[in-house]
Amino acid sequence: MQDKIHSSYKQLEQKSKYTNMFLRWFLYFVLVVFALYFIFPLYVMVVTSLKTMEEIRQGTLLTWPSGLNFDSWLVAWGGRGYGAGDTFLKPYFWNSIKMVVPAVFFSTFIGAMAGYVLTKWRFKGDKWVFLFLLFGCFIPYQAILLPMARTLGVLGISNSVIGLVLVHTVYGIPFTTLFFRNFYVSIPSELVKAARIDGAGFFKIFFKILLPVSTPIIVVTIIWQFTQIWNDFLFGSTFSFGEAAPIQVALNNMVLSSTSVKEYNVDMASAIIAGIPTLIVYVLAGKYFIRGLTSGAVKG
Amino acid sequence: MKTLKIEELSKNFGSTEVLKKINLEIDEGNFLVLLGPSGCGKSTLLNIIAGLETINEGNVHIDDYNVSKVEPKDRNIAMVFQSYALYPSMNVRENMIFGLKQAKVSKEKIEEQLEKVSKFLQVDALLERKPSQLSGGQRQRVAIGRALVREPRIFLFDEPLSNLDAKLRVEMRREIKKLHQQLKTTVVYVTHDQTEAMSLGTNIAIMNHGVIQQNDTPENIYNKPSNTFVADFIGSPSMNLLKGNLKESSNKISFVTHGSNIEIPINGYDFKEKSNLDNKEVFFGIRPEHIFFKKSNEEDFEINLRADLSEYIGHEQIMTFNFENQEVLAKFPSTVKIDLSKNTKLFFDLTQISLFDAKTEERI
Numbered sequence: 025m026q027d028k029i030h031s032s033y034k035q036l037e038q039k040s041k042y043t044n045m046f047l048r049w050f051l052y053f054v055l056v057v058f059a060l061y062f063i064f065p066l067y068v069m070v071v072t073s074l075k076t077m078e079e080i081r082q083g084t085l086l087t088w089p090s091g092l093n094f095d096s097w098l099v100a101w102g103g104r105g106y107g108a109g110d111t112f113l114k115p116y117f118w119n120s121i122k123m124v125v126p127a128v129f130f131s132t133f134i135g136a137m138a139g140y141v142l143t144k145w146r147f148k149g150d151k152w153v154f155l156f157l158l159f160g161c162f163i164p165y166q167a168i169l170l171p172m173a174r175t176l177g178v179l180g181i182s183n184s185v186i187g188l189v190l191v192h193t194v195y196g197i198p199f200t201t202l203f204f205r206n207f208y209v210s211i212p213s214e215l216v217k218a219a220r221i222d223g224a225g226f227f228k229i230f231f232k233i234l235l236p237v238s239t240p241i242i243v244v245t246i247i248w249q250f251t252q253i254w255n256d257f258l259f260g261s262t263f264s265f266g267e268a269a270p271i272q273v274a275l276n277n278m279v280l281s282s283t284s285v286k287e288y289n290v291d292m293a294s295a296i297i298a299g300i301p302t303l304i305v306y307v308l309a310g311k312y313f314i315r316g317l318t319s320g321a322v323k324g
Numbered sequence: 325m326k327t328l329k330i331e332e333l334s335k336n337f338g339s340t341e342v343l344k345k346i347n348l349e350i351d352e353g354n355f356l357v358l359l360g361p362s363g364c365g366k367s368t369l370l371n372i373i374a375g376l377e378t379i380n381e382g383n384v385h386i387d388d389y390n391v392s393k394v395e396p397k398d399r400n401i402a403m404v405f406q407s408y409a410l411y412p413s414m415n416v417r418e419n420m421i422f423g424l425k426q427a428k429v430s431k432e433k434i435e436e437q438l439e440k441v442s443k444f445l446q447v448d449a450l451l452e453r454k455p456s457q458l459s460g461g462q463r464q465r466v467a468i469g470r471a472l473v474r475e476p477r478i479f480l481f482d483e484p485l486s487n488l489d490a491k492l493r494v495e496m497r498r499e500i501k502k503l504h505q506q507l508k509t510t511v512v513y514v515t516h517d518q519t520e521a522m523s524l525g526t527n528i529a530i531m532n533h534g535v536i537q538q539n540d541t542p543e544n545i546y547n548k549p550s551n552t553f554v555a556d557f558i559g560s561p562s563m564n565l566l567k568g569n570l571k572e573s574s575n576k577i578s579f580v581t582h583g584s585n586i587e588i589p590i591n592g593y594d595f596k597e598k599s600n601l602d603n604k605e606v607f608f609g610i611r612p613e614h615i616f617f618k619k620s621n622e623e624d625f626e627i628n629l630r631a632d633l634s635e636y637i638g639h640e641q642i643m644t645f646n647f648e649n650q651e652v653l654a655k656f657p658s659t660v661k662i663d664l665s666k667n668t669k670l671f672f673d674l675t676q677i678s679l680f681d682a683k684t685e686e687r688i
Binding site: 228 | 412
């Protein structure tokens with residue numbers, strides 16, 4: 025009797041072992057397929073940027089380059105050295121840096137302050153203020169292009185990097201505030217109470233007590249804002265042109281304005297260059313990103 | 325001079341009244357416990373004493389000075405929180421001296437205070453650690469230390485033991501008691517745990533719905549609850565409240581339940597007012613620990629009741645009896661053997677009873 029029960033257990037055990045093994049391999053298979061699918065465009069870009077035009081014409085998209093040839097990268101970054109009509113990324117890259125650093129800094133700082141006030145210094149109607157701020161996350165940017173252009177004109181900062189800094193800061197605040205508010209909600213208000221009894225004021229509590237524990241959410245905000253602002257094309261192309269344009273606008277101009285032959289290798293190199301800073305930010309701070317995004321949900 | 329005096333204090337959040345005309349006084353060196361169920365306003369009251377909440381009406385005096393408009397840091401108080409509220413980015417030393425630094429106390433004085441307090445609380449070996457590297461008990465000790473270095477006039481404790489596990493809670497409770505014995509600083513302590521309240525307080529103020537139900541010594545709260553809420557809230561299991569009427573005939577008062585012929589004589593009960601007692605609807609209150617299975621004194625009332633339920637909890641057992649279709653709970657040593665579904669002879673200790681008006685629910 026007992027032997028019979030045991031052997032039936034054994035059969036079931038074997039069966040579930042095979043099922044599990046199959047499922048595991050299937051899982052890996054699916055993951056590998058998706059990984060290949062996602063890496064494919066990057067592969068094509070990198071490979072093409074390393075080929076000469078001759079190779080591009082003769083081979084297919086997937087053909088391996090004959091050697092490491094960085095000529096097109098140099099052209100994309102520094103130009104060919106002849107005068108008019110030579111568009112290259114270097115000056116616009118710095119434009120973008122000059123735009124993105126202050127814009128990320130100010131929007132993050134103001135968002136942190138706003139989140140701090142909305143959670144730890146509650147006032148009458150604070151919920152409404154937050155609600156209206158959230159509205160900013162949902163407004164389609166096309167809708168505010170005209171009024172914003174007019175505002176920048178009145179302020180005398182249209183077609184300048186400063187103008188773009190202002191626009192990106194203003195439209196970053198709803199997101200940064202949302203991030204910081206949700207993070208600070210999970211930090212016990214008793215900390216603020218204790219600090220008030222200890223005699224710390226509004227700013228001291230913010231800088232000495234809350235900001236030092238905000239690293240995860242600061243990293244999240246910086247990644248988010250950096251990516252948004254660096255990759256922005258709409259504001260950049262609307263509110264700036266010529267010398268003041270950020271890199272994404274310059275990239276567009278470069279690719280569209282080539283007069284003679286389409287130089288795919290230079291185009292690909294330029295596109296990669298324009299994408300590298302966001303990649304660097306992700307690699308350096310990526311591990312904080314997930315941690316920070318979920319930190320509000322899990323009580324420490 | 326009263327260390328703390330609260331007059332006619334009212335507080336509302338929007339349209340909800342949280343505190344209604346609270347009056348409270350504490351003498352120097354006393355340990356006042358604010359006890360009540362969650363949402364009764366006890367924590368709000370503590371926050372108001374600390375100056376962390378504004379007042380709608382009334383005043384708070386510390387050492388006879390009206391501090392209603394004084395900043396928390398200038399009120400000469402220190403507070404210990406349920407979540408400890410240690411500053412996460414600072415180590416124990418920085419946590420403890422943060423307040424003194426804000427107050428611009430001299431370096432020598434700060435060091436002196438820190439050394440004294442950290443030795444006293446046995447946290448001197450932990451000074452360089454971050455709060456995240458401390459155990460629950462250690463965190464609590466540091467939080468108390470941070471309050472101690474300020475040498476306040478009043479200590480405010482907001483459910484400081486609720487986050488600790490049961491064993492540690494009992495230990496820390498003893499430590500807080502010892503601390504108060506040694507320092508003799510005035511304390512206001514908020515809790516929802518009656519054992520904590522009973523064992524720590526020199527006075528207990530029981531609150532419900534923003535009103536102080538009774539403010540008295542632990543003994544009086546236990547023996548002479550001023551209304552049915554207090555009677556029910558204190559004690560575990562809580563006091564049996566039997567519904568019935570008083571009967572007065574030829575100067576003898578007795579208690580009768582509806583539709584029954586059981587008459588419990590009320591002799592020597594200390595009535596607040598001894599008039600209009602006949603036919604008054606009352607609750608007859610007797611604690612489970614005042615019901616015995618053998619005669620305890622001459623005044624005992626003897627009665628046969630059916631046992632319905634037995635709950636064994638180690639050193640004792642809680643028995644449920646049927647008294648004219650009302651439940652009566654009694655606490656016996658677990659060695660006593662009582663058969664279920666059978667009538668058992670019980671003795672009510674009538675010297676320990678309480679009577680409440682059934683309409684007002686106040687003690688009579």
